[in-house]
Amino acid sequence: MKKLIILFAMAFLTSLGFAQTATVEGTAANLKENLAEDFIEFTMPSEVTTEDVEKSSQYYTDYFNVSFDDNTNLARIDLVNQDQQAKRVITRFLLSTGVRTVNFEGTDYTIMEFYSNFLE
Numbered sequence: 001m002k003k004l005i006i007l008f009a010m011a012f013l014t015s016l017g018f019a020q021t022a023t024v025e026g027t028a029a030n031l032k033e034n035l036a037e038d039f040i041e042f043t044m045p046s047e048v049t050t051e052d053v054e055k056s057s058q059y060y061t062d063y064f065n066v067s068f069d070d071n072t073n074l075a076r077i078d079l080v081n082q083d084q085q086a087k088r089v090i091t092r093f094l095l096s097t098g099v100r101t102v103n104f105e106g107t108d109y110t111i112m113e114f115y116s117n118f119l120e
Contacts, residue, residue: 020045022075022094024104024114031104031118038079040090040119046073048097056096063089087119 023043024031034040044053050070057066063086064079077093079086091111094102102114109117 020047020098021101021103021108022099024102027105028118035079035087035119038082040077040079042075042077042094042099042102044068044073044075044097045099048073048075048099052097056093059096060089060093064093066093084120088115090119091115 022045024041025043026034031040050068053066053068053075057064060066062080063083064077067076067078068074077090094111099111101108101110103109104114104118
């Protein structure tokens with residue numbers, strides 16, 4: 001019984017170690033243009049469902065609206081305005097959907113690194 005509990009605990013902790021990664025396509029210049037037009041697009045991990053996105057995004061409608069394509073896993077975040085707080089809240093949305101890292105231009109960033117480098 002003790003071995004079973006230890007095995008279960010190890011499997012659980014190992015599963016937490018695998019971070020889900022969202023991807024932002026394009027270059028820094030494309031991202032800057034998109035942000036100037038008040039939107040950003042993330043290709044969400046395959047584990048993220050429409051229900052996950054809808055459930056998480058409902059709390060942030062003061063800052064942005066999210067449309068999600070279930071076939072391509074593309075989440076488009078349309079900012080309500082260019083408020084810096086709105087860009088910061090994107091990090092909360094990503095975390096609430098299970099995303100832990102963002103791949104951009106071939107490099108994986110933590111959510112806060114991505115925010116600091118490209119959204120701030």
